[in-house]
Amino acid sequence: MRMKHSVELLAVAVFLIAVFSAGCPIQVEKNSESDTGNLSSAKEITAFSIVNPSAVGIISSTSRTIDVTVPAATDRISLVAAFTTTGVSVRVGNVPQISGVTQNNFTNPVVYTVFAEDGSTAQYTVTVSLSGSSSAKAITNFSILGRPGTIDEVAKTITVLAPYGANFSSMIATFTTTGASVKVAGVLQTSGTTVNDFTAPVTYTVTAADGTSANYVVSVPYPVLYVSNFNDNTVSVINGLNGNGITVINVGNGPAGVGVNPVTKKIYIANSNDYSVSVINGATNTIQTTINLAGSDPQMVGVNPATGKIYVAYTYYNDYVEIIDGGTDTVLTHYETSGNYPVGIGVNKNTEKVYIVLWGDSSVDVINAVTNAFITNINPVNSYERGGIAVNPVTNKIYVPDVSVSGAVAVINGASDAVTGSISVGNRPISAAVNTATNRIYVTNKGDSSVSVINGATNTVITTVAVGSGPLGIAVSERHNLIYVVNENANTVSVIDGATNTVIDTITVGTGPTFIGVLE
Structure with a gap:
C-alpha cells in the first residue's frame, strides 16, 4: 500500500510539471474584494476636549465643526487638546497631533485634518471661545x-x-x-x-x-520751536511743551527770519550775511537744501501754506521780494516793491493776499498770492526795523507794528485794504503774532521789554506781560495756547501761557537770537 501511494503522488507531480511546461495558465479564484478595498475609510473625530482648563467640545458631524468654551481669563495661545478618532492620524497643518500632548494656538479657529486608513481625509474646524465672549474692544x-x-x-x-x-x-x-x-x-x-x-x-x-x-x-503732540541765533549761525530746535533742547542745526551766516510751512513741514531760515535760505526738514531736523539768492541781506520770511510759496524780503539793500517755489525749493521770480526797504511779510491764505511792509515809504504793498501781481499800496504805516506782522485769516485783519506814533499797532481791514485803527502799545513795538483760536494779538515791545496782549474783537490792550531784555521775534502755538518770545539781549525765549497771560518758563538758546517759528 505504501508503494502504491508513493506512485500516485509521483504521477501527480509529473502531471503538474507537464502542465507548467506547456504554458497552460492556472486560474486562481480571487477574493471578491481587493486589498485596497479592505482598508477603512473612517475619519471621524468622536470626542474632543481642552485639557487645561478642562472643557469639552461640541462636535457637529454634519458641518465638521467643534466648538469649545473656556473661562474668560484663559490664554488661548498654547492649549492642549485631547481627542479620539476613527482615523489613523491627525494633523494641524503639517504637524502630527498627539492627543493630550500637542499644543496649538487657539486664538483663531484651528483646522484639524483626519486621515483615514484608505488615505482619504476630513477636516474639522475647532473654535475655542472665551466664556461670556464679547467682541467689545473700545x-x-x-x-x-x-x-x-x-x-x-x-x-x-x-x-x-x-x-x-x-x-x-x-x-x-x-x-x-x-x-x-x-x-x-x-x-x-x-x-x-x-x-x-x-x-x-x-x-x-x-x-x-x-x-x-x-x-x-x-x-501726545508738542510744538517744535525753531530759533535763529544770529551770532552763532545756528538754529535752536526745542520741544515747545517743556523747553528741552532737541538739537542745534548749523545754518548760513547771520540767520534772521524764520518761516514755517505746516503742510510740508519745512522751515526756511533767511541767512542775511551769505545771501541764502537754509531749508530744514522738520521730520528729521536736518538741512534739506540751501537756496542761493541773487540779492543781498535777506532778512524776513513769509510762507503761504496754501500755494506753497515762500517770500523772502531783502530788507536794507534791495527793493524787491524773492518768491520761492516750496515744492522744488527753487526761486520762481521776484517782486519789485513799489517803495523801499521791505521789512516785514504777512500772508492771508484765505484771501490769497500777501502784505509787504516798506520802511522807506511808510506803507504796505499788497500783492496777489497766486499771480504775484501788485494789488494796492496802503499808507501811512511806519516801521523802521525788521519785524513780523500778524495776519488773522479768520477776521481778515492785519496788525502792523507802527512807529509813526510812539508805541502803536496799525490795524488794516483786509477787505478794503485800508488802515482802520491804531492801538497804543508799549515802547518800540517790533513784531506781532496772532492766535486765531482766541483772537488775541501779541506784540513785542523792544523798548520796554514787554509784550502787549490785544483783544482782536475790540482792538484794545488786555494786559502787558514783562519778558526778557530786548524782545524781538514772537510766535504762537494755537493748539496749546502758548506764546514764545525771543529776547535778543538775554539770549532766551520767554514762554507765556495764553490762558493766564503769565510767563511760565524761560528757555536759554544761542547768542543773538532774533526770530522764531513754530511747527505744530
Missing part, C-alpha cells in the same frame, strides 16, 4: 496728567494735549475699556500705573473677550 476714556484725550473711534486714534512741563519719556495714562485686556508692545497695561514713553506715538492693543483686537494709536 477705549472709552483716556487721559494723561489730568488732560483728557480726544478719541477718534473711526480712525482709532487718541490725541492728548499735555500741560507745559510734561516729561514725555515717562508718562502714565488713565483709561477705561470695554475689552478684556490692554497691551503696549506685549506689555499688559494697568490704568493709572503703567509708564510709557510718548516721545513718539504709542499703539495700545485692546483685546476683546472673544479674542478679537483693535489698535489705538495714542499721540
Whole structure:
C-alpha cells in the first residue's frame, strides 16, 4: 500500500510539471474584494476636549465643526487638546497631533485634518471661545496728567494735549475699556500705573473677550520751536511743551527770519550775511537744501501754506521780494516793491493776499498770492526795523507794528485794504503774532521789554506781560495756547501761557537770537 501511494503522488507531480511546461495558465479564484478595498475609510473625530482648563467640545458631524468654551481669563495661545478618532492620524497643518500632548494656538479657529486608513481625509474646524465672549474692544476714556484725550473711534486714534512741563519719556495714562485686556508692545497695561514713553506715538492693543483686537494709536503732540541765533549761525530746535533742547542745526551766516510751512513741514531760515535760505526738514531736523539768492541781506520770511510759496524780503539793500517755489525749493521770480526797504511779510491764505511792509515809504504793498501781481499800496504805516506782522485769516485783519506814533499797532481791514485803527502799545513795538483760536494779538515791545496782549474783537490792550531784555521775534502755538518770545539781549525765549497771560518758563538758546517759528 505504501508503494502504491508513493506512485500516485509521483504521477501527480509529473502531471503538474507537464502542465507548467506547456504554458497552460492556472486560474486562481480571487477574493471578491481587493486589498485596497479592505482598508477603512473612517475619519471621524468622536470626542474632543481642552485639557487645561478642562472643557469639552461640541462636535457637529454634519458641518465638521467643534466648538469649545473656556473661562474668560484663559490664554488661548498654547492649549492642549485631547481627542479620539476613527482615523489613523491627525494633523494641524503639517504637524502630527498627539492627543493630550500637542499644543496649538487657539486664538483663531484651528483646522484639524483626519486621515483615514484608505488615505482619504476630513477636516474639522475647532473654535475655542472665551466664556461670556464679547467682541467689545473700545477705549472709552483716556487721559494723561489730568488732560483728557480726544478719541477718534473711526480712525482709532487718541490725541492728548499735555500741560507745559510734561516729561514725555515717562508718562502714565488713565483709561477705561470695554475689552478684556490692554497691551503696549506685549506689555499688559494697568490704568493709572503703567509708564510709557510718548516721545513718539504709542499703539495700545485692546483685546476683546472673544479674542478679537483693535489698535489705538495714542499721540501726545508738542510744538517744535525753531530759533535763529544770529551770532552763532545756528538754529535752536526745542520741544515747545517743556523747553528741552532737541538739537542745534548749523545754518548760513547771520540767520534772521524764520518761516514755517505746516503742510510740508519745512522751515526756511533767511541767512542775511551769505545771501541764502537754509531749508530744514522738520521730520528729521536736518538741512534739506540751501537756496542761493541773487540779492543781498535777506532778512524776513513769509510762507503761504496754501500755494506753497515762500517770500523772502531783502530788507536794507534791495527793493524787491524773492518768491520761492516750496515744492522744488527753487526761486520762481521776484517782486519789485513799489517803495523801499521791505521789512516785514504777512500772508492771508484765505484771501490769497500777501502784505509787504516798506520802511522807506511808510506803507504796505499788497500783492496777489497766486499771480504775484501788485494789488494796492496802503499808507501811512511806519516801521523802521525788521519785524513780523500778524495776519488773522479768520477776521481778515492785519496788525502792523507802527512807529509813526510812539508805541502803536496799525490795524488794516483786509477787505478794503485800508488802515482802520491804531492801538497804543508799549515802547518800540517790533513784531506781532496772532492766535486765531482766541483772537488775541501779541506784540513785542523792544523798548520796554514787554509784550502787549490785544483783544482782536475790540482792538484794545488786555494786559502787558514783562519778558526778557530786548524782545524781538514772537510766535504762537494755537493748539496749546502758548506764546514764545525771543529776547535778543538775554539770549532766551520767554514762554507765556495764553490762558493766564503769565510767563511760565524761560528757555536759554544761542547768542543773538532774533526770530522764531513754530511747527505744530
